[in-house]
Amino acid sequence: MPKIKLPVFLPPAILLVVSMLYSLYDPADFLVQVKAANDWILYHFGWLFSGGTLVFLLLCVWIYFSPLAKVRIGGKNAQPILTRWQWFSITLCTTIAIGILFWATAEPLYHLHTPPGGIGVKANSPESARFAMSTMFLHWTFTPYSIYTVAGLMFAIAYYNLKQPFSLGSMLFPLIGERKPGAWSHAIDAICLYSLVAGMAASLGAGILTVAGGMERFFGLKDSPMLLLLIALVIVASFIISAITGLFNGIRILSNINTYAFFVLALFVLVFGPTRYLFQYGIEGMGDYASTFFPRSLSLQVDKSWADSWTVFYWANWLAWTPVTALFLGRVAIGYTVRDFIHYNLILPSLFSVVWMVIFSGSAIHMDFVAHTANLYGTLQSQGPESVIYGVLDQLPLAELTGLSFLATAFLSYVAGADANTSAMSSLSSSGISPESPEAPVWIKIVWGSLVGLIAWVMVANAGIEGIKMASTLGGFPALFLVLAVALGLVKILLKPGRYVLE
Numbered sequence: 001m002p003k004i005k006l007p008v009f010l011p012p013a014i015l016l017v018v019s020m021l022y023s024l025y026d027p028a029d030f031l032v033q034v035k036a037a038n039d040w041i042l043y044h045f046g047w048l049f050s051g052g053t054l055v056f057l058l059l060c061v062w063i064y065f066s067p068l069a070k071v072r073i074g075g076k077n078a079q080p081i082l083t084r085w086q087w088f089s090i091t092l093c094t095t096i097a098i099g100i101l102f103w104a105t106a107e108p109l110y111h112l113h114t115p116p117g118g119i120g121v122k123a124n125s126p127e128s129a130r131f132a133m134s135t136m137f138l139h140w141t142f143t144p145y146s147i148y149t150v151a152g153l154m155f156a157i158a159y160y161n162l163k164q165p166f167s168l169g170s171m172l173f174p175l176i177g178e179r180k181p182g183a184w185s186h187a188i189d190a191i192c193l194y195s196l197v198a199g200m201a202a203s204l205g206a207g208i209l210t211v212a213g214g215m216e217r218f219f220g221l222k223d224s225p226m227l228l229l230l231i232a233l234v235i236v237a238s239f240i241i242s243a244i245t246g247l248f249n250g251i252r253i254l255s256n257i258n259t260y261a262f263f264v265l266a267l268f269v270l271v272f273g274p275t276r277y278l279f280q281y282g283i284e285g286m287g288d289y290a291s292t293f294f295p296r297s298l299s300l301q302v303d304k305s306w307a308d309s310w311t312v313f314y315w316a317n318w319l320a321w322t323p324v325t326a327l328f329l330g331r332v333a334i335g336y337t338v339r340d341f342i343h344y345n346l347i348l349p350s351l352f353s354v355v356w357m358v359i360f361s362g363s364a365i366h367m368d369f370v371a372h373t374a375n376l377y378g379t380l381q382s383q384g385p386e387s388v389i390y391g392v393l394d395q396l397p398l399a400e401l402t403g404l405s406f407l408a409t410a411f412l413s414y415v416a417g418a419d420a421n422t423s424a425m426s427s428l429s430s431s432g433i434s435p436e437s438p439e440a441p442v443w444i445k446i447v448w449g450s451l452v453g454l455i456a457w458v459m460v461a462n463a464g465i466e467g468i469k470m471a472s473t474l475g476g477f478p479a480l481f482l483v484l485a486v487a488l489g490l491v492k493i494l495l496k497p498g499r500y501v502l503e
Contacts, residue, residue, distance in 0.1 A: 003430060003431050003432055003441070004429060004430055004431070004441070004444055005186070005189075005429050005430060005431045007183070007186040007190070008186050008189045008190050008193065008428060008429045009193075009429040009444070011190040011194070012190050012191075012193040012194035012197060013447075013451065015194055016194060016197055016198065016451065016455060017451075019198075020454075020455050020458055020459070023459070024458065034474070037474055038474060041316075041474065041477050042308040042312055042313075042316075043308075045477065045480070046299065046304070046307065046308050046312045047298075047299075048480065049312045049315040049316055049319075049476070049480060050297060050298045050299045050307075050311065050312060050315065051298060052315075052480055052483070052484050052487075053143050053144075053146070053147060053297070053315045053318075054143070054294070054297045054298060055484075055487060056143075056146045056147050056149075056150045056483070056487060057142055057143055057146035059146075059150060059487055059490060059491070060146045060149050060150065060342055060346055062494065063153070063338065063342065063490065063494065064339060064342050066494055067497065068338055068493065068494055068497060069337065069338045069339035069342070070337060070338070070339065071157075071161070071337060071338050072335070072336070072337050073156045073157065073160050073161065073333050073334050073335065073336055073337070073338065073341065074160040074161065074334040074335055074435075075160070075161060078160065078334050078335045079334075079335045080334065080335030080336055081332065081334055081335065082252070082332055084344070085256075086252055086255070086256065087332065087333075087336070087344050088259070088344050088348055088349070089252075089255040089256050089258070089259035090251060090252065090255045090332060090420070091329065091344055091345050091348075091349055092255070092259055092262070092349050092352060093254070093255040093258045093259060093413065093416040093417060093420075094251070094255070094325065094328060094329075094416060094417050094419075094420035094421070095144075095145065095148055095325065095329075095349065095417075096140065096144055096145070096318070096349075096353070098203055098207070098413050098414060098417045099140070099203075100140060100353060100356050100357070100360075101210075101389070101406075101409065101410050101413055102206055102210060102385065102386065102410075103140075103385065104136070104140075104356060104357055104360035104361050104364075104389075105360050105361065105363070105364040105376070105388045105389045105391075105392050106364075106380055106385035106386075106388040106389075107135075107136060107139070107361070107385075108132040108133065108135070108136055108361040108364055108365050109132075109364060109365075109368060109376055109377045109380050109388065110380075111128065111131055111132035111135050111136075112124065112128050112129055112132045112365055112368070112369055112377075113128075113377050115128045115131055115132075116302040116303050116306030116307070117302075117303045117306070118301060118302050118303045119131070119301055119302055124369060129281070129365050129369055129370075130281075130284045130285055130288050131288065132285075132361070132365060133281050133282070133284065133285025133286075133288070133289075133357070133358075133361060133362065133365065134285045134286070134288035134289040134292065134296075135296075135310075136285070136357040136361045137285060137286065137289040137354060137357060138289060138293075138296055138297070138311065139310070139311065139314050140353050140357060141350040141351075141353045141354050141357070142346065142350045143297065143315075144314065144315075144318045145345065145346045145349050145350045145353075146346055147315075147318050147319060147322050147483065148318070148322055148325060148326065148329060148345060148346075149341070149342060149345045149346040150483060150486060150487050150490065151171065151322050151323060151325075151326035151329075151483050151486050152325070152326040152329030152330045152333070152341070152345055153330070153333075153338065153341050153342075153345075153490070154171045154326075154330075154486045154489060154490055155168075155170065155171050155326045155327055155329075155330035155331075156329075156330035156331075156333045156334070156341065157338075157493070158170040158171055158173045159330055159331070159435075160330075160334050160435065165185075165433075166327070166427055166428070166433035166434065167185050167188075167189055167428070168185070168188045168189050168192055168323050168324075168326075168327070168428070168482070169184065169185030169188050169189070170185075171323075171326070171482075171485075171486045171489065172485055172486065172489060173489065174488075174489035174490070174492045174493055175485060175488060175489050175492065188323075188482065189428050189429070191475075191478050192323040192324050192428075192475075192478075192479060192482070193324065193425055193428060193429065194475065195320040195321075195323070195324075195474075195475020195476070195478070195479060196320065196321055196323070196324040196325070196421060196425060196475070197425070197448070197451065197452055197455070198320070198455075198475055199317065199320045199321050199475060200418060200421055200452045200456075201452050201455040201456040201459060202456075202459070203414070203417070203418075204232070204235065204236075204414060204418060204452060204453065204456035205456040205457075205459050205460045206386070207235060207410065207411075207413075207414035208228055208231050208232050208235070208456060208457070208460050209228075209384070209386050209460060210386040210407075210410050211231050211235070211407065211410060211411060212227055212228060212231055213383075213384075213386045213387055213390070214390070214403070214404075214406075214407035214410070215227065215231070215407075217390060217403065218400070218403065218404060218407070225461040228457060228460050228461050229457055229461070232453050232456060232457040232460075233453070235411065235414055235415060235418070235453070236418075236449055236450065236452070236453030238411075238415045239414075239415045239416075239418040239419040239422060239449060240422065240445060240446055240449035240450070242254055242415060242416075242419040243419045243422040243423050243426070243445045243449065244442050244445055244446075250419055251416065251419050251420055251423070254412060254415060254416040254419060255416050257412060258409065258412045258413055258416050261405070261408070261409040261412065262352075262356070262409065264405075265402070265405065265406060265409060266355065266356055266359050266360075268396070268402060269359050269360060269363055269392075269393075269396065270359050272396045272397055273359065273363045273366075273395075273396060274362070274363060274366045274367075274370075274371065277362065277366045277370065278358055278359060278362040278363065278366070279358075281358065281361075281362040281365060281366070282354075282358035282362060285358070285362075286354070296311075299311055299312065315476070316474075316476030316477065316480070317476060318476070319475075319476035319479040319480050319483060320474075320475035320476040320479055321421075322479055322483055323479055323482055323483070324421060324424050324425055324428060325420075325421060325424065327424045327427065327428060328420045328421065328423065328424040329345055331424075331427075331438065333345075334435070360389075360392070363392050364376055364388065364392055367391075367392060367395055373395050374391050374392070374394065374395055376388050376391050376392065379391045389406060390403055390406075393406065418449070418452065422445055422448050422449050422452070423439075423440070423445065425448045426440035426441070426444040426445045426448055427439070427440045429444060429448075430444060
């Protein structure tokens, strides 16, 4: 029977509460301190974030064509617990699907109107439009998914094939060998829990703002701390209930509905949007992405300040989420081969994200820059990134219906993503988790879910969400070294597979 692991649970819980209280007591100083730490990391280690994430993607390619790709997670006789469609939908909805809803139409406008120096691209030009599309492919497709894939695959192999405990420290088994979990593994788990909760709170805060914007737009409800609290309560209650029901009820059903909603929305915008131009933008953007992939991945072509504030920031943010998310992704992969794991955690979600960016980012660029049917950049500056998508949908038929559909999809996305990570956090802070007893106690799920919701609401209601976002980015710093060590362990398995009983 799983029980709470206090050395893992208490430190991040206490630190999060203290951080939240300090940000309320002196928000200005809190932001100054966090920004100083954030700037120091980016200045000294930006190169390592860029180089490390490129290594993760190249490692996935190596694994895909290696003998390791044929190994079945859980052993030769292991049976899957998910169908292939369920696996795809869960992976899609629990990783970066939340982000593509929020940023797909807003981010390209920044790059279109304010491209970086050093690349010879003028603002508001065909070249900056092409740069904006290729940047969306860089930030939201293969590279971020490769980060999740490396960590998730190593955990799946360690947990199911090498029979290691349900702990982030288990991913280091190839490097440290058979060692009983102790203070070192508890410290890794606690640090990564803090990083993920801060990141989830920032994401949930953005979700609260998105839903609040929709509520004001469609129902005339003015933004207020009470409205934000009610939205937070509904979202948190939804994902806690879903997490309590377990994998085969809440997460599976939510992800299935959400994925269908993604496809319907994308198809609608493709058919009724500037279809011919979307294909043109997609082809040109993909060509630029491919031809500049390596220098752009290493931030060699753009000025450092731009790279730090965009590309490296994203790598740090994905890394903050990666360790704990990897536990969930690895847990649901039993019964499939390593090559299947790469298909469903890297290739298919990345291709979906490519299509999504072509449709939504391309539509935003066309409406704002080519057709001039909407001043989306003005909307971005005056109302924030959460309002841009509604400006895009306003230019299409059935704007009210599609806007409400998007609002519902956004709600489901935040619930599905938080559901999966709440389950992973709860399992990580519990002892006795095993393939035979995979669910953490209900009360631990309630505590983590409530803490995430409380922090998100306090930050949003008091305009402190930027601070907690930077705090979550700081979590990417220790996570970078953990995932680099995980990658090194995978290389060791690739070079000397005979040392490990994988089947």
